Amino acid sequence: MEFGLWEKYYKEILDDFGFSRPGDEASAKLLDEILSTEGCLTLDELGEIVGFSSKFIVFGAGPSLKEHVQLLKEDYDLKEYVLVAADGATTALIEERLSPDIIATDLDGNLDDILIANLRGANIVIHAHGDNIDKIASLTPYFTSVLGTTQAQPVGNLYNFGGFTDGDRALFLAVALGAEEIILAGMDFGDIVTKYSRPNLEKDLSEADEFKKKKLMYAEKFTQWIKDNESVNMINLLD
Template sequence: MEFGLWQRWYNDILDDFGFSQEDDEYCAKQLDEILFKQNPLTLDDLYLKVTNNRKIDKCIVFGAGPSLKNNIIELKNDYDLNDYVLIAADGATTALIEERIIPDIVVTDLDGKLDDILLANTRDSAVVIHAHGNNLDNIIDYTPYFDNVLGTTQSKPHGNLYNFGGFTDGDRAIFLAVALGAQEVLLAGMDFGDIVTQYSRPDNEKFLQEADDIKKKKLEYAEKLTNWVSENTNVDILFL
């Protein structure tokens, strides 16, 4: 998604949630400065890392919804995962690790289970770290511990940061897959419902819990943006 088009979505998001563009941009500036010292990945670097110079035009994006674990088991049993680039949305990384699968890429704003995201990174997952106004402390505290990082922002891209479009970790992972050249994106654990899991919200008391109003609204945007990709690109978006 071109930034000019994304900016229309972004303006609506700022209005709907009362977010501050200035806070988003300040956090993005901090992430950019950290990555400047770490030799971050470019999009081309990321492509070469996850494809090993092979042409792979299919991705699986793993969300952290209630269907995730069953979807992972089905994929293990019925699909050859070597045919796909595996992209985990933040907390979905934990469910993959539980099934002894290391994603090729983790897309995160650093509010999933960080121990598992760090473990995946040590096992060669690339990490796409996203800066927004509400995760400044985690950006500063944890970004330096990761290798093979590509940075993103939800405001105007600059420096070492990209903006491929997308709002939540899950739909941003879809936009990343499109940017990597995927022709088919299979969605696992992407439910867009009113129930969240501890994969998505590790601090929840119950494994399954009703989403709060803000989370529900975020999931509504995630679904709309996923539908936009399906309707406005040549990429096939498939649900498991």
């Protein structure tokens, strides 16, 4: 999605959630400065790394995730797919002895597991927004093979492919990398959150608060946008 089109949705999100555009821009500027010093990937370089396939699996952190991982391990040759974990879904993959090729994160998942996956070869797509500027500052230098994204106007080394939550941004990233087929695993878009989505959750599952429900509504909306507007075969394992 081009930024000119995305900006319309972005303004709607800012108004709906009360987010600060200057805050998003400050976080993006900081991430760009860090990546300029530490080094980062371009989209073309990431494309070369994962260019072994045009088939992707995007793992969300919904309640169906573990069931879908088991199904995929039993019925699919996962070597044929680029595996993309949306933030906290990384933990479930590590539990199942799988290593994602890409992790899309705003750094609020289980950071130990994301670091482990990075050490095992996962490329990290770090997303800057106004609420995670402290984590951008303190955590970004620990990762290697990083591509930076923003939900505001792209600056410097950063990209904006469209999307709002880690899950639907991972889908837009897959499209940008030339995906022809995307399987959605653990992408429930429902009212239940998991320990993978919220690492501090006391139980495995809990009802989402109104803020999270609204975010999931946007995630589902943008997923449908991809189905309607991009030349990609999208398969949701929930269907």
